[in-house]
Amino acid sequence: MIKIHFVTRNKGKFREVETLAKQYGIIVEQLEIDKLEIQADDIRDVALYAARYVFEKIGRNKNIVVEDAGLFINALRGFPGPYSSYVYKTIGINGILKLMDNIKDRSAFFKAVVVFESPQFGEKVFEGIVHGKIALKAKGSMGFGFDPIFIPEGSTKTFAEMSIEEKNKFSHRATAFKRFFEWLHGMISKT
């Protein structure tokens, strides 16, 4: 059985990924070490840099996975994008709702990039996107971050009104990790 170390300090993210990994018979452990995040408009660059940095730091001898994600609002030219967690900590959900006040185009997407670094399998990148819209007001108390104001296409609920299992049917993070786990499953079957 393969073991993956998920580098994150975010318990909410970890729980989502852990729930998913179980369905694939993969063991995921949380690795709480500081990663170096760069400023870049493309979260793929942020995730790649962070993953390589951590992989070096731990001595390239463990399977690690780093994820970076962001909420991109079309009417705000992609804001808050790569800086979603900083924006959440400062102006928060109410700040986003205020910025979206009187704006008709409420379309937005969440994007996640997953980077896997492995002594055995090398480096591999997976992406997931979920399109949807910014709700008129915050609803729900599950999940984390901007979940209470994002309604994915195909649902009338916000992410914060969904259980982890339901959110994983839609979410950018679940899509990226499913792609990763399916690929990994195939690789392991070959060896």
Add this chain to the structure above:
Amino acid sequence: MIKIHFVTRNKGKFREVETLAKQYGIIVEQLEIDKLEIQADDIRDVALYAARYVFEKIGRNKNIVVEDAGLFINALRGFPGPYSSYVYKTIGINGILKLMDNIKDRSAFFKAVVVFESPQFGEKVFEGIVHGKIALKAKGSMGFGFDPIFIPEGSTKTFAEMSIEEKNKFSHRATAFKRFFEWLHGMISKT
């Protein structure tokens, strides 16, 4: 005569610093190479990391200076802070004014951190802060970034309504660079 390479792609910043340097008899040249900016809540960390990265990259054989600055709005918990240029590119001045709509506490400050790396003098850090407030609407067309909505204490004009010389009497960047130039002047006198 000592020559300093100012690592920036921002012509507006360069002009401000060039104007100031002349008063100290110091030659400043613009060095347009990519610097690596990290995500950090403290711009001091961003500037230090970027300066060390560039200094290594050029072979540690030139005097370089890197500056990082941000606008910190108290009612927005410091937003946009270290990500001021990204926020300027996305939600812009109108986004900030919208966020500040109906907010009484309009106090804010600009902070600049200047990091000098020199084969001769080592590493040295200088800071400058200017307190002020967010204007009710944008005024002026000089300067760059959030200058049209920042009114420094001791003035009724926004930074964008001031000439470079006038802005340099108030600005965070000018304060940090004056401290740097005065220190450098002293060091050169000794050698």
